[in-house]
Amino acid sequence: MSDWLFDLGNSRFKAASWRSDGGIGEVLAWPHGADALVAGDASHGPLPRGRRAWLASVAAPALTTQVLALLRERFEQVHVAHTLAECAGVRVAYAQPARLGVDRFLALLGAHAGGGDVLVAGVGTALTIDLLDVDGRHHGGRIAASPTVMRQALHQRAVQLPAAGGHYREFADDTDDALASGCDGAAVALVERSLQQAAGLLGRIPALLLHGGGAEPLLRLLPQAALRPALVLEGLAAWARERHAADAPVRG
Structure with missing residues (x-):
């Protein structure tokens, strides 16, 4: 079963498989609203299923919660990315x-x-x-x-x-x-x-x-x-790799 990366922005919802070599697969896209996702209204078919899902979201909390519920129905584990002071060689400027x-x-x-x-x-x-x-x-x-x-x-x-x-x-x-x-x-x-x-x-x-x-x-x-x-999804793959290596994923 494969792992998938999901990017829920303010206007778009994108996904890509996380390949075993650390890269990402073809980028897929769905309509932004959770209702459309439930209805299967997708340009690339229904949401995938797999072992682990890694989600980055800047959308409104209500939509993020809906999408998390959808992902939990389809994946054994769902992990939510968040900003860290240091990760994958990057040190954030924000105090x-x-x-x-x-x-x-x-x-x-x-x-x-x-x-x-x-x-x-x-x-x-x-x-x-x-x-x-x-x-x-x-x-x-x-x-x-x-x-x-x-x-x-x-x-x-x-x-x-x-x-x-x-x-x-x-x-x-x-x-x-x-x-x-x-x-x-x-x-x-x-x-x-x-x-x-x-x-x-x-x-x-x-x-x-x-x-x-x-x-x-x-x-x-x-x-x-x-x-x-696909830069955000590429970064999410790096984040997932770091968290997986540390064996300390953040559960959504």
Whole structure:
């Protein structure tokens, strides 16, 4: 029976098998709501069954509880990841590690496995940016609204401004493109400033990794970036490996 890794975010629910070599299998995705999961409304079939499930969640507590119940029906053991001060060679900058979102923490673990200095940018509901040096020291980061949330917030305050659509242009000549350019451009500018400041802090330019559902549209604006869509799941595999090796898993 296989082990599976699950990533429950604010807008997506993803999973991958945890291979015996420590890597992850094909990434699967389901609709976000637990009701859809119960109904079997999935792009990749029903939720898998297996021996152990490892879950990382930043979703609301009620949804997390529902998903945990579903996983406990299908797996012999269910383990919930949480942020640690140190894990898999990474040392968290936060004085209170629990205040660092587990998705950011796991993304750092996944990034550190590749070696080198790295700036990790997650583009989902929020835009998160974290700096990690080659020795595994986390230097902290930033949190801002993602381009999608910027658009939604503008639409809520001014309904004549569309919540989606348009294309990035440096100087747009219509409202849809101006909105896309402003919101995507704001995210890119924050990433670029973070790269600049990171280079000054470290004395060298870190690699740039993008992950999250909103990362791909920013790639052409950040040509130096590499896309790692499964970075949180990769980090969850590293977390599970460390906890399994210590024989001290955290039960959900």
